[in-house]
Amino acid sequence: KAGVTQTPRYLIKTRGQQVTLSCSPISGHRSVSWYQQTPGQGLQFLFEYFSETQRNKGNFPGRFSGRQFSNSRSEMNVSTLELGDSALYLCASSWGLAGAYNEQFFGPGTRLTVL
């Protein structure tokens, strides 16, 4: 069974631009969660989508948004990029809602650099 895939793996953007990242979950998984990883803040939860609905949201500004399609693939979008948005963005999928009893499987991440 293929793992979680994320595209692109690397991305360079300039301030003010917007970016869309893509995540394909493991086949059969219906939940996709997104995390931001930075050296200063560590791993921070962005949001979770399940059956095309946002079920959980972290403490990030509205510039960060996401969506999930009927095939469970998910995209996240960051508008008006700031230098501080430079990070590794990780996607994780699980069969059910992420939590104690539904293990999350992580993708390799998308490395976003904002210049």
Next chain:
Amino acid sequence: AQSVTQPDIHITVSEGASLELRCNYSYGATPYLFWYVQSPGQGLQLLLKYFSGDTLVQGIKGFEAEFKRSQSSFNLRKPSVHWSDAAEYFCAVVGVANFGNEKLTFGTGTRLTIIP
């Protein structure tokens, strides 16, 4: 709200030596605790998890962790490290978020370096 503290930012261990990575949590109820490992350029891989029952849990790659409620700790151990264990290790706790759903809260990580 739940939180996790990993006091050691960076640890260096000789190959073949024993390892203990510290993790302290804060959560009002019984926590669900996890250890993940992240190798360079990779995503996170689950090493082990604790929900309830036996406080000593075994994981993959020869790792184990012990839950100690009295100390609010969930330390990760390995009796003999291998060069391939060099990576970043994250402790995480599941708590209930605003919407009543569970989400992972991670510690800041401990980077493990192995010397020959």
